Amino acid sequence: MIETRKVNPVSKTIMEEIGFGWHTDNDGTPYIIPELVEVSTTEADAYYEASNTL
Secondary structure: OOEEEEOOOOOHHHHHHOOOHHHEOOOOOEOOOOEEEEOOHHHHHHHHHHHHHO
16 A cells, blocks of 8 residues: 655745746646655665666
């Protein structure tokens, strides 16, 4: 099962300062939500290996 963790949202100003101007759709809907997907070290390592294979 996928576990998520709620986090404090990053302000629109900070997102734009770090070059994430694309974070909001034209209708104002954010692409980035204040939630993280928790993965184990094993899962992260497997993802790293798979992405390097591609």
